Amino acid sequence: MSTAEPPVNTTHITPSEPLIGPGHTYASVTDKIAAVVLTRPLGIGWLAGFTVTFTFTMVLLVAITWLFTKGVGIWGINIPIGWGFAIVNFVWWIGIGHAGTLISAILFLLNQKWRTSINRFAEAMTLFAVACAGIFPLIHTGRPWMAYYMFPYPSTMGIWPQFRSPLIWDVFAVSTYGTVSLLFWFIGLLPDLATLRDRAKNRIQQVIYGILSMGWRNSARHWHNYQSAYLLLAGLATPLVLSVHTVVSFDFSIAIVPGWHTTIFPPYFVAGAIYSGFAMVLTLTIPLRKAYGLEDFITMRHLDTMAKVMLSTGLIVAYGYFIEFFMAYYSGNKFDVFLAEQRLHGPYRHFYYALILCNILTPQLLWSSKVRRNVPLLFLLSLVINTGMWLERFVIIIISLTRDFVPSAWGRYSATFWDYATLAGTILGLFSMLVFLFVRGLPAIAIAEMRELVHEGHARREPS
Amino acid sequence: MTEHRARLHGVMAEFETPEQLLSAARKTHEAGYKRVDAYTPFPVEGLAEAIGTRRSWVPLITLVGGLGGGLSGFGLQYWVAAITYPVNIGGRSLNSWPAFIPVTFELTVLGASLFAVVGMLALNKLPQPYHPVFNVERFATTASTDRFFLCIEARDPKFNLAETARFLQGLNAQHVSEVKDEE
Numbered sequence: 001m002s003t004a005e006p007p008v009n010t011t012h013i014t015p016s017e018p019l020i021g022p023g024h025t026y027a028s029v030t031d032k033i034a035a036v037v038l039t040r041p042l043g044i045g046w047l048a049g050f051t052v053t054f055t056f057t058m059v060l061l062v063a064i065t066w067l068f069t070k071g072v073g074i075w076g077i078n079i080p081i082g083w084g085f086a087i088v089n090f091v092w093w094i095g096i097g098h099a100g101t102l103i104s105a106i107l108f109l110l111n112q113k114w115r116t117s118i119n120r121f122a123e124a125m126t127l128f129a130v131a132c133a134g135i136f137p138l139i140h141t142g143r144p145w146m147a148y149y150m151f152p153y154p155s156t157m158g159i160w161p162q163f164r165s166p167l168i169w170d171v172f173a174v175s176t177y178g179t180v181s182l183l184f185w186f187i188g189l190l191p192d193l194a195t196l197r198d199r200a201k202n203r204i205q206q207v208i209y210g211i212l213s214m215g216w217r218n219s220a221r222h223w224h225n226y227q228s229a230y231l232l233l234a235g236l237a238t239p240l241v242l243s244v245h246t247v248v249s250f251d252f253s254i255a256i257v258p259g260w261h262t263t264i265f266p267p268y269f270v271a272g273a274i275y276s277g278f279a280m281v282l283t284l285t286i287p288l289r290k291a292y293g294l295e296d297f298i299t300m301r302h303l304d305t306m307a308k309v310m311l312s313t314g315l316i317v318a319y320g321y322f323i324e325f326f327m328a329y330y331s332g333n334k335f336d337v338f339l340a341e342q343r344l345h346g347p348y349r350h351f352y353y354a355l356i357l358c359n360i361l362t363p364q365l366l367w368s369s370k371v372r373r374n375v376p377l378l379f380l381l382s383l384v385i386n387t388g389m390w391l392e393r394f395v396i397i398i399i400s401l402t403r404d405f406v407p408s409a410w411g412r413y414s415a416t417f418w419d420y421a422t423l424a425g426t427i428l429g430l431f432s433m434l435v436f437l438f439v440r441g442l443p444a445i446a447i448a449e450m451r452e453l454v455h456e457g458h459a460r461r462e463p464s
Numbered sequence: 465m466t467e468h469r470a471r472l473h474g475v476m477a478e479f480e481t482p483e484q485l486l487s488a489a490r491k492t493h494e495a496g497y498k499r500v501d502a503y504t505p506f507p508v509e510g511l512a513e514a515i516g517t518r519r520s521w522v523p524l525i526t527l528v529g530g531l532g533g534g535l536s537g538f539g540l541q542y543w544v545a546a547i548t549y550p551v552n553i554g555g556r557s558l559n560s561w562p563a564f565i566p567v568t569f570e571l572t573v574l575g576a577s578l579f580a581v582v583g584m585l586a587l588n589k590l591p592q593p594y595h596p597v598f599n600v601e602r603f604a605t606t607a608s609t610d611r612f613f614l615c616i617e618a619r620d621p622k623f624n625l626a627e628t629a630r631f632l633q634g635l636n637a638q639h640v641s642e643v644k645d646e647e
Contacts, residue, residue: 026609027609152544158548161544162551163567164563172567191506198605198607198609199608214590215591218505219501219502219503220501220504220512220515221515221517223508226584232526236577236580240570243570452506455508
């Protein structure tokens with residue numbers, strides 16, 4: 001980024017490239033990250049962004065209020081397409097969350113140091129994405145005030161949930177995922193909240209961060225238990241994140257609907273989740289590092305590595321699309337063959353072509369290190385991949401439901417204004433608003449872990 | 465502040481690098497001090513062992529939480545599906561255990577995670593609204609940034625204010641200060 005770098009660095013990334021800009025000390029990383037929360041005045045950009053996202057959150061609330069007033073008839077769903085935008089959005093959002101857990105847990109277990117400056121942010125993204133995801137299955141039930149029936153509790157009616165149903169597995173998987181993500185995030189935040197408490201200048205900040213940090217005092221005995229708990233949580237979150245999207249894919253693959261009933265779904269859903277999640281991390285970190293001058297902490301090496309993860313998971317997803325076609329023809333099942341042809345030639349073929357363009361063809365640009373180091377282009381690609389992953393869920397749900405076994409049961413689907421309002425209300429509204437609040441309320445980069453990186457000498461190494 | 469009522473919590477030494485603190489902690493432990501704590505702005509490898517901390521209980525607590533979560537998760541499903549609310553679907557087995565695995569797994573992870581976090585906080589005696597080390601001005605402002613502290617507590621049987629302070633001075637500490645406990 002800096003002009004002092006030799007030109008060779010603009011196209012080549014060596015593993016020895018530093019994870020932190022040169023010359024940083026314990027105090028300078030602490031100052032820089034804490035200042036974003038504690039001292040920096042609210043800029044016009046933040047205020048404008050917050051206003052817009054707050055407005056869209058209100059759009060979401062209006063859309064949900066109208067839904068509760070009128071019922072799910074305001075949406076585009078019908079019989080046979082009972083799962084419209086609500087489930088498309090649910091699967092998309094929960095998938096986005098997965099990259100956060102991957103970065104914070106799996107890369108921690110694999111001792112990947114580059115995760116340090118993006119893990120906090122990615123975990124926050126996970127929580128906000130799960131919050132958005134959780135809304136959809138709830139509001140799509142039609143009578144959401146009875147959603148608690150899905151939890152096992154001793155009711156006077158004497159009825160219990162059907163534990164053999166993937167939809168009940170989903171309730172447990174998503175609520176466990178949300179809870180564990182919150183715990184992991186909070187535990188990671190604890191030492192940083194103590195740092196903010198110690199540096200807070202006014203009484204309000206001191207009291208808020210003082211309560212949140214629970215009296216953490218950086219004691220070696222505390223760190224000892226803390227590191228043990230953190231490692232165990234990472235170990236627990238790793239199989240958990242794989243199980244969550246597996247269970248989500250069971251919602252489809254346990255059913256007999258053509259295009260859903262396949263064994264490739266669990267691995268291909270998990271790969272797609274990580275694919276879209278990394279795209280969302282890039283969508284968020286690229287503006288963040290620019291706006292708050294964090295280029296020293298979220299370096300080109302981070303962006304480059306994330307782009308490579310996207311490329312490789314994208315190839316797994318491409319393999320999944322190929323296998324769906326292959327298995328349709330190889331099995332000779334006429335309904336599966338028919339569905340494959342519907343994807344290519346049916347009424348929703350444009351969505352399928354757009355999906356292939358967004359998810360398979362365009363991301364091949366990432367093979368070039370020039371593209372991976374071109375920040376605006378990388379930002380654009382991350383948006384394309386996010387769109388592509390949304391289209392994937394649309395293709396899976398809508399095409400299969402509109403063309404199942406009996407032609408007399410076929411149907412068509414088109415989303416209504418309220419479908420789009422709810423979707424926009426989560427993307428531009430709730431999710432983005434929470435991101436805006438998070439960036440100014442909590443340290444977006446794990447400060448204690450950055451000090452650890454400084455200690456291990458990652459900042460002192462000169463760029464080669 | 466009522467100075468006359470202040471009790472002594474211990475003596476605290478400040479160091480500039482984690483390496484200095486680590487070697488000082490080892491010497492303190494060798495000198496026979498048992499009630500010692502070290503404070504670092506990030507975890508320093510070997511420091512907890514150097515001041516005589518034994519293995520953490522967190523893994524065992526987590527195991528108990530995981531086993532409890534998994535067993536109660538499976539037990540709940542078995543009890544619901546086979547005993548209290550049996551649904552006969554074409555004569556299929558009521559204890560259809562493979563279908564109970566996803567929820568059992570999720571509850572295992574949930575139980576283990578909750579126990580890990582709550583156990584860690586409990587072992588660290590958190591939340592704790594007050595601790596005397598924060599009465600040291602330099603500790604309160606720099607311990608979470610870039611300074612490394614070692615505190616020998618007054619309840620240590622070997623503790624003697626003048627002697628312990630001199631001992632810490634001898635370990636190349638930058639500052640040595642008394643930690644007052646105002647109650």
